Amino acid sequence: MENFEQSIAEILEVETVNLEDELNAYESWDSLTVLSVIAFCDQEYKVALTAEEINNSKTINGLLELILSKQNA
C-alpha cells in the first residue's frame, strides 16, 4: 500500500494528496477518473469496485478503507 497515495495522485493529476481529501473536490474527478480508479484497484489490489462504492467512499482514506475491506472479504 506504500504507493497508494502516489498512484492516486497520478490518477487525479496532482503532485500529492492527503488522506482526508474529498474525492469529488478534485478538478479531475469525473466518471472517467472513476473508471481509472476501478482499473487501478483491479490491477494493483485484485479487487473489483463499483462506481457507486467509490463515490460513496467520499475521501481518499475512505477509498483506501474500501480496498482493504474488499481484500479482507
Added chain:
Amino acid sequence: MNFKFQKKKITGILSILPENEISFEEEIDNYNFSKTQSMKLKLVMGYDKRRVVKEGTAASDLCIYGLNYLFDNGYLRKDEIDALVMVNQVPDHFMPATTHIIQGKLDLPQEMFCIDIPQACAGYPIGLQQAFMLLEQENIKKVVVLNAELLSLKTSPADRGSRPLTGDAAAITIVENDPNGKTIYSTADFDGRRADALIIPAGAGRMPSSAETAKLTTDSNGNTRSLDHMVMKGDGVFNFVLNEVPEMIERVLGLAGRSKEEVDYFMFHQPNRFVLKKLADKLEIPYDKMPYNIVELFGNSCSPTLAVNLTYNLSEELTRGKHLICLAGFGAGLSWSSMLMEMGNLDFCETIDYK
C-alpha cells in the same frame, strides 16, 4: 460451456462499413463534459471516427450489399448457400426475421435454412458455433454467417457513455467443412443475472415504445437518454470484462493444450482502447498481437466489429499462410465467447464501404 468442433473452416470474411463518417469533435457539444474532459475521454478511450448508417438504411441493406459484392466477384454463388445464420440485435422488423428478408430480396433458393440469433458483442464466435453445428447435417455444405448491427439508432446523442464509441457495420463469414481441418476449441458463457448491465429498456414486449418511453432524463453522471435508448452500466461492464475474459482465454487455451506464446493473434471484440489495453496487460499479451484500433477508426459495431478487426488488420495474413487465432467476444446478456482455431488461406478477407 466448452465446445469442440472437427473438420470445419472459415473460407472468407467480408466486412461492410456504412459510408457516413462522424468525428468525435463534431458531437462534443452534445455531452455534459468540459472540452478538457472530452479530449481526455477521446485520448483514453480511443474515440475518433465512427461509421453510422444514414436514416432509412437497415441491417438487411448492408448484408445484401455485401452478398451482391461476393456474387459479383465470384466468391459465392446463390445456389450453394445452404443456410443463413444471422447475429443481430436491431433487426429490420420484429416480424419476419431479417434472414428471411435477405433471402427474399436476393431470390435465394427456398431449400435453405434461415435463423436469426439475437446476440450482441459476444455474437461473432456464437454465430460461428451455430454454423459449425449446422455443418454436421449432410444437406448443409456451406453456411453464410451474417453479423449486422445498427446500434447507432439506439444510442442517445447526449450519452457520452455509449454514443461516441458506437458504430454500425455488417460482416459476412463463409463456413464450410474441411476434411483436413484441425480441432477448433470454443466457449460460450452466459449470465442473465446481469441482464441490466447493457439494456434497451423499452421498445419490445416488456415496455412498448410510447410518448412516455421517449421522454429524456438526465442521470447522476450528466448523461441524457430515454427508455428507448441503450443504457450501459460502464463500471459493471468493465469489471465483467476484466474478470471473465482472462479466465475464458486461459480456459480455451487449456482445452487446446496451447500456450499464449503459440497464438499468433488475439482478435477480440473492440469495445474501446482502454478496456482492450487493460485486458492485454492482465493477460500479459503484447499489444502487437492484440489490435485495438477499430473503435478509433470505425466505432464499436457490436458483433460485426470482430470481423472488421480481422478484415482490416489481418487481410494479408489471413489470405496467405495459416495462423493460430484466438477470437473473443463479450457484452450484453451478459454473454462471453471465445474460439481458438487455425485460420488462413482465405478466398477473401476484405473491408468494403456500403454505398
